[in-house]
Amino acid sequence: MSGRIPESFIHDLLARTDIVEIIGARLDLKRAGKEYKARSPFTNEKSPSFFVSPSKQMFFDFSSGKNGTAISFLMEYDRLSFVEAVEELAQRAGVEVPREGGRNDRVVMDGPLDALAAAQRFFREQLRSAQGAIDYLKKRGVNGETAKTFGIGFAPDSWDALTHFLQDPKHAVEAGLLIQKDSGGVYDRFRNRVMFPIRDTRGRVIGFGGRTLGNDPAKYLNSPETALFHKGRNLYGLYEARQSAKSNLPYLLVVEGYMDVVMLAQHGIPEAVATLGTATTREHLGLLFKATNKVVFCFDGDRAGRAAAWRALEQVLPEIDGTRECVFMFLPDGHDPDTLVQEIGAEAFRALVGEAQTLSQFLFGELGRQVNLGSMDGRAKLAALARPHLEKLREGPLRVLMLGELSNLTRIPRADLESMLKAPAAAEAGTPEAGEPVSTRQRPSGNAHRPVRRVMQLLLEDPRLADRIDNLELLAQAEVPGIEVLMEAIDFFHAHPEATAAHLLEFWRGTPKGKGVEKLLLQGAEAPVGESGLEAELRQIVGMLTQRALKARVQQLLAESRLRPLTEAETREINALMQQQKGRVGS
Structure with a gap:
């Protein structure tokens, strides 16, 4: 049977599996405190150095260096492929392994990803008979081939059209497709909107953006923040841009809207991506520079556009080195990329990209105005x-x-x-003095990894601690290495309340993050973390990181205020942050 096995099924399968039973059927396990031990099945050692942790649902073999989940053990010990190991565990659990992409049209609701994939199919099918949406796309110049490439669809003007299609609402609510009523029941989040699916770098739909066809005051509506979808960590069109490239992308053009990306691609400029209603973040830059060595920021030429470009510059400065390039392109008055490329064509548009300001020209030009x-x-x-x-x-x-x-x-x-x-x-590097710009601090040393590493260790020991962490948005802004990975781990454990460290490891299988988790788990197995005071220690470290992020954001806004007037939203933000800072000092 062909087709990808849904990740949600693998997660559920590991939750049903007891790794002690799986390994105990093959090795002579002996109780050793809270763990089990045996001699390594992969080496000829004489003393036991193979341990199985029931709490983590993982094995650790210090003789061979192997470690992992029940799936990993079957692959190593029984010499099975990944699929064969999953099928073996599924047979033991008495469940059938579902596949995606087969001929069966039944809606399989094994998790949020499956719900999102099913919703995309539904929206695309609805577009076929939605004349109003078709007319809107034609008016904007979108042809059928482009709509197909980007998976554009339509959400009917109904409170329960998608609800009825999906039937089981649980995972659709988790995916942000449906909204839970206070009185019980659910209803559709997106109604009477042209739908733009947002894909991750692997091509999986993780969220949607919807453009209203009615008089809704919110012209565009994005999926809410979920375990899968984060506006500050995803880019619209990145997957499509990478798919279009036969070799390395010459550059990536960062624009603001869905239609900008779509129309640039239709006119032969597929190297465009869009931020999702938020300013450019360090996480965005990480995605961009993994795909190309040159980033072109494209903004309106007015004051708001230049302010947005300046915020992007501040984020990109620490990421630039001799192999990376960043330039700034400003559009003529009255134009956005969508309208401009339709007016002047791809060749002239690319010529404007070639004339974009370099990072140094933009930096010194803006400062020189003052x-x-x-x-x-x-x-x-x-x-x-x-x-x-x-x-x-x-x-x-x-x-x-x-x-x-x-x-x-x-x-x-x-x-x-x-x-x-x-x-x-x-x-001495440390907390900046009052009024000192955050950018004047030393760059974090290798020791800055330690607080994040320790929080990760505590979470892997007891994933339930993820629920004890608050102020997530502020914590995500802490300027310490590894914070992005920590936030992803917290999001994972929020989305999967019953998950163990093994589930996270399997979720990150074959990635650098997965290898990092393996190292932390090995350290934990060699020197187990005591149970007493875990939450207190976590709160102390997270509080320190949050305070650091709070100070950094305040200092950043103060530094900006010396260069330009703060926007109304920024003024409200800095006032709120400073009040929060006073509250923490007084507590």
Whole structure:
């Protein structure tokens, strides 16, 4: 039977399986405290160094270095393929292994991913008979082939059309497709909207964006944040852009709207992606630079567009090195990428991309607007304004060249500029003083991994602790290495309340994150974490990370306020953060 086995089924299968029974049927396990031990089946050792953890549902073999779940053990010991190992466990559990992509049209609801895939099929089928939606797409210039490529569909003007189609609402609610009523029952989130499926890098639908065809005040509506979908960690069109490339992508063009991506692709520029109603994040940049070495930010040329470009620049500075490039393209007044490419065509549009401002041109150009370079004071001010941004750059050719450019503009010798940048590094790294821009702190050292690593260890020991972590949005902004992986682990355990460390390991099978979890689990097996005080320790570390993130965001906004007036939303945000900061100090 062909077709992919749904990940949700594998998760449920591991939950049904007792790894002690699986391994105990093959090895002579002896109780050793809370674990079981045996001699390694993979080496010729004489003393036991093979351990099985019932709480983690994992095995650890310190003789051979192997470790993993019940599936991993069957693959190693019985020499089975992954599919064969899953089928073996499924047979023991008395369940049938479902497959995706087969000829069976039955809606299989084994998890949120399956619900999202089923919803996409439903929306695409509905588009066939939705003349209003078809007319809207034709008016916008979208042809049938493009609609098919991007999986565009239509959500009927009904409160329960999708509800009736999916039948079992549980996973559809988890996926953000349906909304739970306070009085019981569910109803459709998306109604009378042209639907744009949002795919992850593997091509799986993880959310939707819907454009209203009515008088809804919310012209566009995105899926809510779920365990699968995060606006700050996903990009619309990235999967399609990578699929279109026969080799490496020459660049990725970052735009703002679904239709911008769709129409650029239709006109022969498939290298476009869109943020999902949020500013560019470090997680976005990680996705972009995995796919290409050059990122082109495309914004309106007005004040709001330049402010958005500036926020993107601040995020990208720490990510740029000698192998990566970032440029800024500003559109003519009255145009967005959608309308501009239809007016001037792909060749002229690509020519504009080629004329985009380099990172140094944009940085020094924006800062130069605030000073008078004809005066000594103005040149000194430019050096002071540029300093926190240059400090974010990694050591390398770009930093050297930008210091040279700043030296030409300010007439300050480059050696003096170098000394200016090195001065903060001699101080002890730590919490910035009040009013000190966050960018003047030292870059995190290797030791900065330790708080995140410790929280991960605690979560792997007792995944229920994920429910004890609050202020997730603020925690995600902590400028420490590994925070993105930690947030993904928290999201996973929130979405799967009964999951163990084995489930997370299987979910991240074959990825760098999975290997990192293996290392942490091995460390935990060698030196088990005590049960007493786990929650207290977790709260202490998370509180420290959250406080660090809070201070960083406040300092970032304060630094921005020196360069430009804050928006109304930013003013509300900084006031709320400073109140929260006072509350934490007083508590």
